Amino acid sequence: MFATLVGGIYTVAGGRVEFSAGFGTGAHGFAMMVVWGGLAVLAIVSFFDDALSLAPLWRLLVQIGVAAAIVKAVADLGVWQTAFAVLLMVWMVNLYNFMDGMDGFAAGMAVVGFGALSVVAKLQGAEAPAEGCAIVAGAALGFLFINFPPARLFMGDLGSTLLGALAGLMLLVFHQEGILPVWLGILIFSPFVVDATVTLIRRVLRGERFWEAHRQHYYQRLVRRGWGHRKTVLAEYVLMALTASSAVIANGLPLRLQWAIIGVWVLIYAVLMYAIDRTEPKENEAAPV
Template sequence: MFFFLAALSAFSVGMLSMPILIKVLRKAKIGDTPGGRKIHTSFIPSMGGIAIFIAALVAMAIWAWQFSLPDIRYLLGAIVIMFFVGLRDDMVELKASQKIVGQLIAVILVVVAADIRIKDLHGFLGIDELPLLVSYGFSAFVLLALTNAFNLIDGLDGLAGSMALLVFGFLGTWFMLQGLESYAVLSFVFLGSIVAFLAFNWHPAKIFMGDTGSLMLGFTQGALILAFMEHNAALPAGDFMHFKPVFTVGIVLMLYPLYDMARVFARRISQGKGPMSPDKSHIHHFMMRMGLRHDQVALTLGALQFGFILLIFLMGDLSDHIALPVISFLALFLGYRLDKITVKYVKRKVQKQPRVLELKSRNTAKKHAKASVEAKELQSSKINLN
């Protein structure tokens, strides 16, 4: 009941603040205009992450003081830093190097100061405890990857918010059941604020979260996943909600963003482009070409992500050596089938459409026909030409 009230508080603040933010951003003309890689057709305010941040902050101020927060004080500070990195990038675009430096500061706070990191692979690939520096480096890399993978999927109404909803819902419930109240309340306040955001971001969207929201949410999810992995691994075997494939569960929780990032980078590199070159090769772009609406794509991908989370419950007693290959094979197979179906559909759609030369000849014929009709009308009309 307590955590439900915390989520409800964040939801209420988000619902009250979001319309105000939309009005302010519209007046300031801060948002995304159609054209280029944008797939919307009208001006939409961005930076909805501001309202998500405010809602979570207010709810934390109301409820979190009841718990001992020293274990997450550095995490909270890092989330604030990541929020301002995204805010600055939305207001005045940062260079990639500048953005990475800002992200690294937040990552160091979590990995080094808060000691939220991957300390042990628990026998995966024959590796157990990691040396301290290796642990720092590997954890920082994983956290940066999770943050930016989530940032990259924020290109469709309701998609990023739906994915975050699943992650925070799973983690909040797990932390609550394990008695990790500070992590649980943090997860639930973000859950509530995201539900409020989705009410305005669902298709047709009235606001986007922008980097202000996507970097902050991606980073928060990544940090909480690292915390989950370590606390889950510390549970005795057979304990309630203990997952044996520790590494696999962490991947599954962010499977769609990670798969989409890997897929896009691989395609760009194979085409001789830089991995960060902007294009329309994301999965949601492919699905849009099939004629699906924003909400249909978000629901489909959200259902697939939810299905993988359910699957990991069934594989909870298997080792990473079994669970990870199975999950990887399913993800690659579904991605391969999606690409094949999309390409086939687009080719069929193109074949049904008239070719450019045919359209030009038709237009020319129409113009000639119109001109001849006008000439005939002119000859037959009674006009004084003197």
């Protein structure tokens, strides 16, 4: 457990610098207090979850409350937009938590995701967010050297929760500031988004206890099929690099072409998931990897 907590704290340190660089000079003081306070609450809850395994419902309620407070503080949105922004932040938090089940996966996604956000911000002339996201990507890359399979240190809920919160907040801020539309931000993180979302929906439709540990994520199924952690995570890195590159390129294109690119990726994901579903032998999927 100690190594897990240290890994989480190491990752959070990068997030702290990111917020200082990306928002410290331009954001209103009260908004920054809310952001820092919210992140502190998430960190504390995640720390105790690492140590004590808190009930999922309590974690979710805290996440919703923190996300609502942060969204209200940093954005002036209508009711439905606010609801979507809160849902996005909560889902990004849980995406990182759900998908931090394979050595090097969540850290690699942070390297690619925040790296792509940094490139987009730099191209748009937004220097502070570009610098901040680059710092997070760099921190994640440093951590990846000891987290790549076979890992010597693990991120834990503390690290994955804070990275997810940072990702959700950056997507919101980038959209609001006209740096990157949220649909392209989601495309960058789509290897996480698609796997976790589709798996959750399938489990709900089957009437399963979807909040419990399982091994039904597509990346877990590839590992079980003999790919192993290293081959699977390298394949995910390639997928992440392609989706991130597509989003960076699409950001300079007309809206209809942006959505055309997203449509192509929807088809690609559908084919990939169908191939895994079609060729996988039936087996008991109750136990976690």
